[in-house]
Each structure stands twice: as structure tokens, then as C-alpha cells.
Amino acid sequence: MSARHRTQAIVLKNTNFREQDKIISFYTKEFGRIEVLGKSIRKKKAKLRSFVQYPYFLEIDFIQGKNHKILTDAVLLNDFSVVRKNLSKISIAYKLSFLLQHFIREPEKDEKVWFLLSNSLLFLNKEDFSAKRSFFLYYYFLWNLLSFLGYRINLDRCSLCQKKISKNPSFSLEKGLTHFNCFEGKSISFELIDIFKKMEKNSLEIINEIDLKWKKSFKYLFDKK
Ligand SMILES: [Zn+2]
Structure with missing residues (x-):
């Protein structure tokens, strides 16, 4: 046996x-x-x-x-019945699954990833968590997953010249955060950089504190164009 x-x-x-x-x-x-x-x-x-x-x-x-x-x-x-009954929530849940399938191919124990996934789904499943905010939960998940897998984006220093960024920050999926002079990515405000910092340091509850006005900026930054 x-x-x-x-x-x-x-x-x-x-x-x-x-x-x-x-x-x-x-x-x-x-x-x-x-x-x-x-x-x-x-x-x-x-x-x-x-x-x-x-x-x-x-x-x-x-x-x-x-x-x-x-x-x-x-x-x-x-069975995450709340998630499965809500179209916005279940579509976000599917995206979390795709991210894991995309980034993780090998069997390797990683409790950080496990708790990120299980806690994200449990959070999404709360009746009082607004489906409108599930969009931010996706980015919370993505941001922290990348960090756990060793692709953390430094939010204080330029990824190219390594100097502190005090004005004109630029964001791109290829280079992360840089000075605009070092790499012409998409312009990002310091306010938004602070939101990413908060997502890194805090539990999922932080999602309920992000102003919905940031939705467009998130979309813009992560849009492939
Ligand atoms: Zn630089």
C-alpha cells in the first residue's frame, strides 16, 4: 500500500x-x-x-x-457559495486561478501563497464585501503573489539607476518603478505608489479602504498597451 x-x-x-x-x-x-x-x-x-x-x-x-x-x-x-452566485466575484476568482496556473507549474510547498489564495477567496466570499471592490482584490493578490514568487517591485528606488525616486515616477510591467528619465513607462502618482505599499504591508482588509476613484488608474497601469 x-x-x-x-x-x-x-x-x-x-x-x-x-x-x-x-x-x-x-x-x-x-x-x-x-x-x-x-x-x-x-x-x-x-x-x-x-x-x-x-x-x-x-x-x-x-x-x-x-x-x-x-x-x-x-x-x-x-463551496464559496457567495462567490459563485455573483458574476463579478466569480470572474475575479477565476482570474486568481489563472494567475496561479500561469506562475506556478511545479509542486512546491509555499504557505504564503496558500494563505494568500485561501484568504482571498474567503474574503471575496464575505456577504458584506462589495463586489465593486473585488477588482482591487485581484490587484492585491497579483501584487503579493509576484512578491512571494521573487518578482517584488521596489517601490522606493528606481529599478534601473537604483536611486531614490523623488519626482516623475514611471511604471511599466517590464521595468517596474523607475524615473521617467530612466525609462518612459506610464506616469504614476505618489499617492498610488502609497496604495501599493499598503497592499504589501497589510491584510486584505485594506481593500475596503481604497477609494474607488483609483480603479481607472489601476486599469491604466496594468493594461498591456
Ligand atoms: Zn532612475
Whole structure:
């Protein structure tokens, strides 16, 4: 018998595999991102069939098979019903999943990423968290994820000349924050730089303090054009 592993997990996506199976991609507390085979999980009577949807929060058991990890049991911890009922919230939740799938390919335990993901979904799931603000939650997630993965953008010094930025800051996805003279990115205000600093240092509650007027500026900065 192979050893059983148990961990909390959030479903990122599932893909049909062979006739009755699925490959489920999870972000887990203990193992980071893993792909697990759900054997016969597409059968109508399969017990775990309804559990393997994004963004379900589960406790899963699996064993290491010869070619795949194999799901043996799952308990539903949270189905994020508030998120799933709200179009703006669920579309943000999907974007979080895409970001993780894009940036994380290998199984590697990372509790910071785990808590960022699970806490973001739990926060999004609060009835009293306005869907209008879920936009900011996406950027909170993106900003902190990049930082945890080693792509932190320095918010005090120019990424090119390394000197302090005291006027004309410029932002670009390629170079981060620079002097406008060092790299002609998009102009960004110091007020907005302060918001990014706050997002780095504070828990998710900070999202409720960001003025909605900043929405356009966020869009502008992260727009690829
Ligand atoms: Zn510079």
C-alpha cells in the first residue's frame, strides 16, 4: 500500500481524462500545486464528482500511484457559495486561478501563497464585501503573489539607476518603478505608489479602504498597451 497523504486544497481546474476520469489541478497547503487523478470521477454515481470544481475548498486524501497521484477521498470545507452566485466575484476568482496556473507549474510547498489564495477567496466570499471592490482584490493578490514568487517591485528606488525616486515616477510591467528619465513607462502618482505599499504591508482588509476613484488608474497601469 502506498502512503496516504492528506492536505487542505483548493481546486484550480479539472480536465477530462480518459473515458471516466479527470485530472484535477489543486493548490494545496502541504504540497503547493499538484495534479491528481480522479478515477471514475465522471460516473454519475461518483461520490466526489461534484467536489472537483473551482473554487471548491476541500480536504483531500490521495496516494502516489505509478504514474499519477490518485484521489482517494475528499471532504468539502467551503463551496464559496457567495462567490459563485455573483458574476463579478466569480470572474475575479477565476482570474486568481489563472494567475496561479500561469506562475506556478511545479509542486512546491509555499504557505504564503496558500494563505494568500485561501484568504482571498474567503474574503471575496464575505456577504458584506462589495463586489465593486473585488477588482482591487485581484490587484492585491497579483501584487503579493509576484512578491512571494521573487518578482517584488521596489517601490522606493528606481529599478534601473537604483536611486531614490523623488519626482516623475514611471511604471511599466517590464521595468517596474523607475524615473521617467530612466525609462518612459506610464506616469504614476505618489499617492498610488502609497496604495501599493499598503497592499504589501497589510491584510486584505485594506481593500475596503481604497477609494474607488483609483480603479481607472489601476486599469491604466496594468493594461498591456
Ligand atoms: Zn532612475
